[in-house]
Amino acid sequence: MRRTSSRLADGRELIYFDEDSTSATTQRVGIVDHRDLRPSRSSPEIRYDAMLDEWVTIASHRQDRTHLPTSGDCPLCPSQGGRQTEIPAESYDVVVFENRFPSLTAHGELPPGHPSRADRRAAQGRCEVMSFTSDHDTPMSRLSPARVRLILDAWIDRSAALAELPYVEQVFCFENRGEAIGVTLATVMLVRSGSRSIARRRSRSTTIVP
Numbered sequence: 001m002r003r004t005s006s007r008l009a010d011g012r013e014l015i016y017f018d019e020d021s022t023s024a025t026t027q028r029v030g031i032v033d034h035r036d037l038r039p040s041r042s043s044p045e046i047r048y049d050a051m052l053d054e055w056v057t058i059a060s061h062r063q064d065r066t067h068l069p070t071s072g073d074c075p076l077c078p079s080q081g082g083r084q085t086e087i088p089a090e091s092y093d094v095v096v097f098e099n100r101f102p103s104l105t106a107h108g109e110l111p112p113g114h115p116s117r118a119d120r121r122a123a124q125g126r127c128e129v130m131s132f133t134s135d136h137d138t139p140m141s142r143l144s145p146a147r148v149r150l151i152l153d154a155w156i157d158r159s160a161a162l163a164e165l166p167y168v169e170q171v172f173c174f175e176n177r178g179e180a181i182g183v184t185l186a187t188v189m190l191v192r193s194g195s196r197s198i199a200r201r202r203s204r205s206t207t208i209v210p
């Protein structure tokens with residue numbers, strides 16, 4: 001496995017995981033994201049809902065996130081033919097990058113005018129997106145054993161790295177797939193980290209706003 005960490009135009013981390021650690025075609029160093037992309041401003045928070053007895057995430061900036069894009073606007077396709085996507089390489093094996101519209105962020109600051117209270121806190125954590133293949137509509141069951149091994153290695157890598165962050169208590173890996181469950185993109189594995197208290201309460205409810 002070859003692991004190559006880089007940065008997108010707005011500063012988010014992107015990591016390539018490649019099956020072939022020797023081929024020049026998987027050399028990712030020097031691939032640049034040429035988009036004019038400003039860092040997104042996001043200050044998600046968690047609020048305690050006394051009626052439901054659970055914490056919910058409030059991430060208003062996600063109203064502007066990419067939603068059901070056409071194939072021509074798909075951000076998970078490789079960058080080809082002059083069209084720049086979230087993945088600057090012309091092809092990839094497995095790739096992980098920080099979500100541009102995260103519901104948890106590292107800085108832990110509430111929006112201006114939103115003082116911290118016992119029932120309202122900054123939503124600290126990190127949300128990452130993983131794509132299993134550049135042909136990302138392919139279901140995992142049709143991937144080669146080598147690719148599935150690489151996906152597992154990437155999960156292990158990211159779980160270990162996120163667990164080291166001081167504000168992370170637990171790491172969740174889950175897959176969103178298909179329009180039927182209301183996701184914005186197909187075949188995406190998201191790695192999300194956050195506080196254990198949110199995780200425990202989410203096990204009883206999947207309420208996430210928006």
Ligand SMILES: [Zn+2]
Binds near residue numbers: 074077078
């Ligand atoms: Zn695509």
